Amino acid sequence: MKTKVTTNDAAESSADKISRQSQLLSAQLQSIRERLYEPEAAKTLKTYTSRDVASLLGIAESTLRQMSLDGESAIPDRQDNGRRIYTLPQINQIREHLARRRPSEALDFLPRRREGDKLQVITVANFKGGSAKTTTTVHLAHYLAIQGLRVLAIDLDPQASLTAMFGYQPEFDVDENETVYAAIRYDEQRRPIQEVIRKTYFDGIDLIPANLELMEYEHETPQAIAAGHGRGDGIFFRRLSAVIGEVEEHYDVVLIDAPPQLGYLTLGALCAATSLLITIHPAMIDVASMNQFLAMMSDLMHVIEERGGVLSHDFIRYVLTRHNPNDSPQINVVTLLRSLFKDDVLAPAVVETTAIASAGLEKKSLYEMSRGSVGRDTLNRALESVDAVNGEILHHIKQVWGRQ
Template structure:
């Protein structure tokens, strides 16, 4: 336990500064313990059973491919059991795709003529599991063969933290702000970093990103419209990715709107409660008004899908299920059939800035893990089908 003396301050600014310093020190200590010895996250290894499931093949087929030399043996074999890291899974996926008669069976990403899919998660209600949903989508799609770029538009940097970079402690290097700022923006490629997770890159956020709101107000009407700044930046790197996942701040400001303009699809995470339903109604109403202002400039906004994602869903809670039923009655197929469950497994993983895909089954009660994993798999799979549908498949 951390032992500290009482905070003594002569002014409110000194008090808040001391509070900030203590929190910063505590965060630094915790994160260095969590990511020791090199302060970097690493993706866990996967058993042969998990690998076969992720690759969409049987365990028998995977063993046969090793036996006949179609694929290389993994680096880690314990007691005759094979374990695979993310890079090895990626190599196997490429190998299977090259030998497949069905294009896209193992590599479901873009083909010639397919447009980049940009999915924004947005809601101005805190606690909607927006960032948690975003990282699970990133990890699911990356593990299933998509080339994914995560764009963190939230100055708080939650998605950045999930990707192994602790924005609370700051970091050296460019962030997404540097690509969309008004004064000497840098190329988008200069802001993107490789993560520890294969197939997943990140355009990180820093607290300075909040300056975009003020700068946009100051620069209104000068040069390129503010809402085009992110889409223009992404366009320069679109050939490197199949899918972009944007995590926007919990506010309907300029950052959220520039993400909304760049997006080809939108997901609105919401928890099934009356307070959240009322908040979401206000959010949608404000969004409509802002979109009208953007469209009045002559801009054309077309989204492949604009849907709700129910999060923190508890099937045993009757009042919340009434809200879910109401949402489905009102919006039919604009509410994803799959839901993100209220799960201690997901919550515990998020406390460590991890997704359920980074947790091994033995780390928690198996039934808890299985329910959480199945829930996130269903959300990811349905989103993948929507992406494929946007590509005309």
């Protein structure tokens, strides 16, 4: 005789069970965040030493010290040991001061776009999980801001990983109609994009956060097309570009973290972009997936062009991520990609490192990690790798602006 086993599953539907588990996890994540960022439950940025600042600005440490003694520009705080420490807002004040004081070197100190320079809208895309799309986006945003550029980061992924990296928990901190969906939706609840842009703790970076409501755009767009929203800036693939244009005077670079699928949001991001970064983990299964992504993207881009869309990008680059330079199969894949795509593959690659993994656990980029949080050599190697990739991307941006 068999004994009948009863469980609570019989009394709870699958939808209810998943909803309950989601709520439990959300509450726990909120609790963890509050413990990490006490007492205000908000992220803050690390400070910089005089040596860090001098290296970043390309000036002698003695020059920086003399500026402090003379009361010029920002006045740093002092640690207990007497060392001067600077915040990123103070570094940017010094940048502006030096740019005014040395006009012939102004673009070196403050490389923001000038009148006539085209706003750079860079979409980071791939639909293969694990390609480090969000990690690439957040590191590039932080790097550009540290270099003195004004950055708008747009999280277009309903999973909202980029939003979380900036210290917001989507289900708690992003309310209804507070994502970019609010600015591109088709009904009377549409809002100006300026109203959904948030200042972040990272000086120089503003954010448009994401949450699951972005999926509404995918559901509503077919109905909107059928209802006649298919002309001018109102057509779905121009809507994002049009609203970015409303705030372009405030930024040098817009970074879009695209969803991991080729839906209406991603197509809007491709059309809004002046440049594309396609992240790729150099493993054969990932390359095969990317091949499908490229084929589908090509087909859809041709359809958009037939509908009057203009797809002209200043540069398209493949970013090698999580690369192990000692792994023979990966080396073979990298060699294959470079032989096929030539200079469209960025020369440096982001190496696979525990430093990036450790930073991710804390929802930080490498630029936020303190020297004692991971091994010094490990952090330095990781930073060299990420700096090399981001530096080459900045080089391409400057080329577009006619500075190289």
